[in-house]
Amino acid sequence: MKMRAVLMLAAAGFGLRAQELRMNQIQFVGTHNSYHAGLAAGEMTLLQRQNPKAAASLAYRHPKIEAQLDAGVRQLELDVYGDEQGGLFAEPLYLKLVAKEGLPVEALPYGADVLKRPGFKVLHVPDIDFRSHCPTFVGCLQIVRTWSKAHPRHLPIYIQVENKDGRSRPEFVKPETITKATLDALDAEIRTVFSAGEVVTPDVVRGKHETLEEAVRKSGWPTLESARGKVVFLFDQERVSPLYLEGHPSLRGRMIFTNAKPGAPDAAFVKVNNAQSPEIPELVRQGYLVRTMTDGGAEAVRKGDTARRDAALASGAQILSTDYPFEWKAAESGYGVSLPGGKRVRCNPVNAPKNCAISQE
Numbered sequence: 001m002k003m004r005a006v007l008m009l010a011a012a013g014f015g016l017r018a019q020e021l022r023m024n025q026i027q028f029v030g031t032h033n034s035y036h037a038g039l040a041a042g043e044m045t046l047l048q049r050q051n052p053k054a055a056a057s058l059a060y061r062h063p064k065i066e067a068q069l070d071a072g073v074r075q076l077e078l079d080v081y082g083d084e085q086g087g088l089f090a091e092p093l094y095l096k097l098v099a100k101e102g103l104p105v106e107a108l109p110y111g112a113d114v115l116k117r118p119g120f121k122v123l124h125v126p127d128i129d130f131r132s133h134c135p136t137f138v139g140c141l142q143i144v145r146t147w148s149k150a151h152p153r154h155l156p157i158y159i160q161v162e163n164k165d166g167r168s169r170p171e172f173v174k175p176e177t178i179t180k181a182t183l184d185a186l187d188a189e190i191r192t193v194f195s196a197g198e199v200v201t202p203d204v205v206r207g208k209h210e211t212l213e214e215a216v217r218k219s220g221w222p223t224l225e226s227a228r229g230k231v232v233f234l235f236d237q238e239r240v241s242p243l244y245l246e247g248h249p250s251l252r253g254r255m256i257f258t259n260a261k262p263g264a265p266d267a268a269f270v271k272v273n274n275a276q277s278p279e280i281p282e283l284v285r286q287g288y289l290v291r292t293m294t295d296g297g298a299e300a301v302r303k304g305d306t307a308r309r310d311a312a313l314a315s316g317a318q319i320l321s322t323d324y325p326f327e328w329k330a331a332e333s334g335y336g337v338s339l340p341g342g343k344r345v346r347c348n349p350v351n352a353p354k355n356c357a358i359s360q361e
Helices: 002-020 041-050 052-057 065-071 093-100 112-116 137-150 180-193 202-206 212-219 238-245 279-286 298-303 307-315
Strands: 026-031 075-081 157-164 231-235 269-274 289-293 319-322 345-347
Touching (some): 041 093, 065 137, 075 319, 137 180, 137 231, 157 319, 180 238, 202 212, 269 279, 279 289, 279 307, 289 307, 307 319
Parallel strands (some): 026 075, 157 231, 269 289
Antiparallel strands (some): 026 345
C-alpha cells in the first residue's frame, strides 16, 4: 500500500512537471522554405547554364507540408508576396524561356486560376524558383489547420513568415511594395483560416504585462500544455517591424510575433541565423524564443560538415531550421538534422527544468 502511494505521488509529480513545462523550454526541428517543391528538370538545366552557383543552392525540395508535419517538423517557413489584384505571378518567365531553349516544359500542378485570385502568394523567387506545394498563403494555412485538427494533441506549430518584395529586372515581374496595409492584410488572411483560440498570439503571451519583453522575462511563455493543438506565427525579418508595430504597441491586437531586438518592448522572438553565435544560450536563458539555421551552406552540406548543426543543437535555440530534416531527408553526403535518439522534440539543453519529461506528439 505504501509503495502504491509513492507511485501515485510520483505520477502526480510527473503530471505537474509536464503541465508546467513552458513553450520555450523545448527544442525541435523546423524546415527552411518549407513550401519549396524544387525546380523542374528543364528549369534547373536553364539555371545551371545561367548561374551554376544559384542552381546549386536551389537543388533541393521538401515533401508536402502534411508529410513534414507527420515526420515531426514543428516549424514551417513561408515566403509570401503581396498580390492585391491577383495574377501577378500567374505566368512565370522561366516557363517561356525553357520552351524557347527547347528544354522539357513541366506544367504547374495547380491551375492558373489559383494564381489569378487576389491574395498572398507563396514562392521563393518570382519567374525562376516559383514551384510551391501550396501557392497561396491561405492554402498553406488550410493544410496546416486540417492536419492540426486531425492531431489535436500536437506540439505548437510555428509558422515563420517572410514578406518579400525586392527590385525587379527587365522582363521579370515587379513585386508589390510592403506597406502597413500589406501587413494588415496578412493578419486578415490568417484570421480567415484560424479562429482566435487556435493561435498563440502576442496578446496571449503578454497577458497583464505592459510589454511582451516584460512578460517573457518575468512570467515566461505559456505552458506547453496550453499551447498543444495551436499555431504560432513569427516574422522572419526585422525590417517589417516598424510598419507592423505602428498603431499596435508591443503587438497589441496583432497575430504575428516580430523578429525583435532583445530588450525592445515587442521582444519575445529573436532570429539568430548563425548557430555558432555565443549570444544564443544567453538569449534563451533570458526567456526569448530563438530560431537559428543549422546548415552551413551548399558547400558545407556537400562535404557533410556538421559543425554548425552541432553548435545549434547545443545552443538551446528552440527552433532548429534546416533544408535537411531528419534522416529521411538527408543530403547525399549523409548530412541531416535530427535530435538525439531520433526524438521529435526534446527538453531544452539550456533552460529546461530538471527531471523534464515531454510527450513526443
